[in-house]
Amino acid sequence: LAVYHAVGKVPLRYTLKRVLMVSPFALAIVALFPILEPGRVVWTLRLGPWAASVTDAGLLRAGHLACTFALCAVTTLLLLATTPFQEILSALARLRVPRAFVVQLAFLYRYLWVLLDELMRMRRARAARDGGLGPWSLRFRSHAGVVGVLFLRTYDRAERIYWAMAARGFDGRLPAPPTQRMTSKDAVFLCGVAALAAATLTLDRLAYG
Known part of the structure; x- marks a missing residue:
């Protein structure tokens, strides 16, 4: 490592x-x-x-x-x-990982940062209104309300994104990136991972029989 x-x-x-x-x-x-x-x-x-x-x-x-x-x-x-995340998704697809899982993983990666940014903006807006003061119970209810509003906004955003993609011809398949040839660095990395896995299995068998 x-x-x-x-x-x-x-x-x-x-x-x-x-x-x-x-x-x-x-x-x-x-x-x-x-x-x-x-x-x-x-x-x-x-x-x-x-x-x-x-x-x-x-x-x-x-x-x-x-x-x-x-x-x-x-x-x-x-x-x-x-490794770029798009290449990881492409490798998962070539390894015959279920297409639905790969598509969901791609959407999660792309829109997770959008949701986190929206959550931070909602928190800043709430802090600007109450200054972060008040009893703990009131702040807890405020945080719960922020989570509820974020869920509703996420649901609405997901529906709008789906219809926008459907209007552009999305059929559940991600565009496949161009395939790349294996280089010497890839071969060295693959051999290293295989050696690490073999060493781990050997130590496990020696320890537990």
Whole structure:
């Protein structure tokens, strides 16, 4: 992965920042395995009348899952940082991924930023009206109202976009970009990914038999 970072000229701070953004979701699951996995008890955590036993097998499984998550997250970020999203969609289509999934993914990527921009404008408008003051319950209801209005605007925008695309002859197929030949860099990257996958499977079999 360090070689991929160097070849792709991806800043390490870029990768670490985004991995840390999604790590809480994975850590919430990983943290349960030392307690739920049966094995030899190495430590007992007591919280009042409750007690939780941490096992050696659970720690090993948690470490394995944490490493797997880190590898998957970093590899995905490297792919997104070095490959145009349109080429990723084209590759998914050539791999016979269902067309509906590819089309939905393309629309999600294109209009997610539009929706986020609209959400930020709605938040700024709300903050300009109340100055961010008031009791917590009032601000919570205000945020809930913003989400509701955004949902209605999104639904209306999606309908208008669909009819506009239908009027232009859209039949559910995305225009296929021109195919590209595999280069030596692509071959090196493919061999590296295959070697990484083989090493991961080998370590998994050595660890768990």
